[in-house]
Amino acid sequence: MATETDSSSEEGVDWRSDASAEEMTRRERYGEFYRRMVREPAIIAWSDLRTRVGIIILSVYLLMAALDVFGLWRNPSPNQAPRLLPPFQNWAFPLGTTQSGVDLFALIVDSTPFILLMVLAGGVWATTLAVMVGTVSGYKGGSVDTAITSVSDFFMAIPGLPLVIVLAITFSPENPILLGVILTINYWAGLGRSIRSQVLSIREESYVEASRTMGSSTFRIIVKDVLPNIMPYVMVNFVFAARYTIFASVGLYFIGVLPYTGQNWGVTLNNAYNQGGLFTMQALHWLLVPIVAIVGLALGLILVSQGMDRIFNPRVRTRLSGESESIEGEDDTTAPPGGMV
Amino acid sequence: MNYYLRRTARIPLTVLAVATLSFGLIRLLPGGPFTQLRLQLIRQGVPVEQVNARIEALQNIRPDAPLWQQYLDYLIGVVQLDFGQSISLNQPVAEVVARALPWTVFLVVTSTLLMFAGGVIIGAVQAYWEGSTFDKLASSGSILVMAVPYFIFAVIFLFFLAFQLQLFPTGNAAARDIEAGISLDYFASVIHHAILPIAAFTIGGIGSTALSMRGNGIQVLGQEYVEVARLRGLGDGRIATRYVAQNAILPMYTGLLLLIGFRLGGTVVLEQIFSYPGLGYYLIAAVNANDYPLMMGCFLVITVTLVVAVTIADLTYSFIDPRISTGDADGY
Numbered sequence: 151m152a153t154e155t156d157s158s159s160e161e162g163v164d165w166r167s168d169a170s171a172e173e174m175t176r177r178e179r180y181g182e183f184y185r186r187m188v189r190e191p192a193i194i195a196w197s198d199l200r201t202r203v204g205i206i207i208l209s210v211y212l213l214m215a216a217l218d219v220f221g222l223w224r225n226p227s228p229n230q231a232p233r234l235l236p237p238f239q240n241w242a243f244p245l246g247t248t249q250s251g252v253d254l255f256a257l258i259v260d261s262t263p264f265i266l267l268m269v270l271a272g273g274v275w276a277t278t279l280a281v282m283v284g285t286v287s288g289y290k291g292g293s294v295d296t297a298i299t300s301v302s303d304f305f306m307a308i309p310g311l312p313l314v315i316v317l318a319i320t321f322s323p324e325n326p327i328l329l330g331v332i333l334t335i336n337y338w339a340g341l342g343r344s345i346r347s348q349v350l351s352i353r354e355e356s357y358v359e360a361s362r363t364m365g366s367s368t369f370r371i372i373v374k375d376v377l378p379n380i381m382p383y384v385m386v387n388f389v390f391a392a393r394y395t396i397f398a399s400v401g402l403y404f405i406g407v408l409p410y411t412g413q414n415w416g417v418t419l420n421n422a423y424n425q426g427g428l429f430t431m432q433a434l435h436w437l438l439v440p441i442v443a444i445v446g447l448a449l450g451l452i453l454v455s456q457g458m459d460r461i462f463n464p465r466v467r468t469r470l471s472g473e474s475e476s477i478e479g480e481d482d483t484t485a486p487p488g489g490m491v
Numbered sequence: 492m493n494y495y496l497r498r499t500a501r502i503p504l505t506v507l508a509v510a511t512l513s514f515g516l517i518r519l520l521p522g523g524p525f526t527q528l529r530l531q532l533i534r535q536g537v538p539v540e541q542v543n544a545r546i547e548a549l550q551n552i553r554p555d556a557p558l559w560q561q562y563l564d565y566l567i568g569v570v571q572l573d574f575g576q577s578i579s580l581n582q583p584v585a586e587v588v589a590r591a592l593p594w595t596v597f598l599v600v601t602s603t604l605l606m607f608a609g610g611v612i613i614g615a616v617q618a619y620w621e622g623s624t625f626d627k628l629a630s631s632g633s634i635l636v637m638a639v640p641y642f643i644f645a646v647i648f649l650f651f652l653a654f655q656l657q658l659f660p661t662g663n664a665a666a667r668d669i670e671a672g673i674s675l676d677y678f679a680s681v682i683h684h685a686i687l688p689i690a691a692f693t694i695g696g697i698g699s700t701a702l703s704m705r706g707n708g709i710q711v712l713g714q715e716y717v718e719v720a721r722l723r724g725l726g727d728g729r730i731a732t733r734y735v736a737q738n739a740i741l742p743m744y745t746g747l748l749l750l751i752g753f754r755l756g757g758t759v760v761l762e763q764i765f766s767y768p769g770l771g772y773y774l775i776a777a778v779n780a781n782d783y784p785l786m787m788g789c790f791l792v793i794t795v796t797l798v799v800a801v802t803i804a805d806l807t808y809s810f811i812d813p814r815i816s817t818g819d820a821d822g823y
Contacts, residue, residue: 200634306749307505307798308512309756312774312790319778320519340749347745394753397640401760404642407778423646437650441643449638456634 194457201457207450214262226256226413237435246435249425254418254439261414264326265396265447271330272337272395277388279338284345285372285380289353299346305339311398315407322409329408333398334391341387345380352379382458389455393448400444415440495806502802507566509794513787514565574788579780584788587773592792594664595762595769598685599754599800602692607747609693610700611740617701618708618739629701636698641757644691645764652687659687662766688765692757696750700743707739714738744808751800755793770796 195201217223224230228250237246237254245254287298314333323329352358358375366374402408403416410417422436532542568574574584613633617626653661665671666680711717712735720730759771766772770789777785 303501304505304508306752307509307794307801309752309793309797311756311759312771312793313756315759315774315778316516316786316790320516340752343749344745393638397642401640401642401757405760405763405775407775419646431655434650437646441646444640445638445643448640449635452634452638 195454198457200453204450204453204455204457207446208454211262211266211447211450214259215266218259218263223259224253224256226252226260228252230256234432234436236432237439245439248418248421248436249433252413254436257413257418258415258439258443260412264412264414265399268326268330268333268399269392269395269447271327272334273330273388273392275331276334276337276341276391276394277384280341280345280387281377281380281384283338283342285349285376287342288346288349289368289372289376291353295346299343302339302342305336306343308336310336311402314398314402318402318408324409324411329399330395333395333402337391337394341391345384348380348383349376352376385458386455389451389458392451396444396448400440415443419444494809498802498805502798505798506795509798510566510569510791511562513791513794514562516790517783517787569791574791575784577777577782577785577788579777579782579785584785587785588770588788588792591768591770591773591789592796594767595755595758595771595793596796598688598692598758598761598767598769599751601685602689602696603747603751603754605689606693606696606700607743609697611704611736611743613697614701614704615708615736615739617705618712621705621709626705630705633698633702636695637702639695641692641695642760642764644694645688645761648687648691649764660684664768684767688761688767692754692761696754703743703746704739707742708735711735711739744804748801748804748808751804752797755797755800 195205231240231243231247231251231253233247233251234249235243235247238244239246243253243255245258247253248257283298283302287295287302313336317332317335321328321332323332353376355375358371361371361375399408400416400419403410403414404420404423406420408416413421419437419440422433422440533539572585574588576582577584577587580587613629617629620626648659649661653659660666660683664681664684665677666684669676669680671677717730717734720734725734758769759774761767762769762772763775770793774786774789774793776782777789
């Protein structure tokens, strides 16, 4: 191994001239990959106002998470500021303070990484499981389908939140990832069911039948022929699962049935609600700040999902690449012609 | 076999599975079901046999019996509607649950119907005048409303309408001084108490229903059969209801089946905020009081309610989609 790396670094010129053709195609392939998977979706996403606003909102949350991870803002602690300071008065405490003199902005920032991690875990868990269950049972059919459908029927019959409450008492999850998974513990069932019904119609398409006659494996057909078709639906539902995770967690923290160590948005809301935030106008900001944090994150996610359809819609994408080739000279801004590749 | 019969026959099976799960969860609960109470009683000098007898009375479980015996006892108890005795309220769980269930059903059914009707109407108008100012405004409004969880609406309503302006009561299902019964006063009071919870539970749902109705409506309006119907000279009313509305609502109806579960579960938070004495309220009260029999009783009954609701929705589905009852039950 050592000699090989040595020789390759020394005889770099030889190596490159030797394999230049192959290198070009590889670079081309990467370029193509970049263009198809990163650049085009980004352009389409940015061209949609809703997605653009959504991306900006989500970036703000990532920034807040970064503030906390790198310790750029103070940690929340009681009596670090005057009590019930209104927002936008003192720029040392931009969002005001709580009744016990805790900086509200610090409270919100402090729990942002936790919430984001939990939301991601919940969304990924729910959608991944649903896609696996839905595609396999929809495509395979027969006894596999019957077995999977019966199991998911059972999970669909359990209302989410009460089950989560009982599970939360049993496991007292404080890890954000575990919590995200528990919150969406039976979310996959319903989603898997609707993915299954989409797969049912896709498997009758002629191109799937063509793959089948060519002897492609089930796995390959599902990944290559079925998945791309349901991707927009899956991504939109990923966002809905993520939204459900935020709402469920905040709701359960709010009524005080989830265990917690530090304060987070739901706990702050609960404190504001129970310690008099409901009765006086002076404490209204204490109630509103966590609300805005929750609603903002959900809004960002929904806005991004609204434009998701366009990213995955092959017609929109064909139009984009068509433009970049035919109207090269006229429009440089949408997509610079082939030069990238 | 008949589709309706087959579908209804599945209910007991699902309930059995859920009861088993609930039995398993009771075992899983930290420290077993009654360790704390048992320790407390033994510390007070109550003889062990008496302690066991009391715990047996509380939950329909004999703590010293083998597991399969406990399981059978539990199932028999459930069939006889015996969910044990609530520790915190000192009443049979079945009684508490029977009192709470109608309120929860009332909340969920009313708000879900309102949500569906409102969303379908708004979405249909949007689809018909696609691109109009109303369409754009309603779409933005829907997205905004979808981003706000129902419990936040609840808190905001409580803050402004109940506490600050005192237009609505802050808790309970009916005024205490009015006797329950079939009287106008009582109904007025019930509705007065239910307006805020129902409104909070409906608004967010209207947004997403309107958005999907709009999408479906636009898609259906572009179908060839709608064009053909127009060319055949059918009346606008007939096209709007039989051709467009029915086909646009159909895919949303299956979504409704899933929605019922989420909404029934959501009442836990909603009823807690409004101190509305439904199943969710008692579930949380039981959680906070470590009242395991009441907790699992509420859990089981909420689940059974969901099973029944989904079955009813499933059966009515065949009325609007003729494919179902003719055997193609896989269609959705």
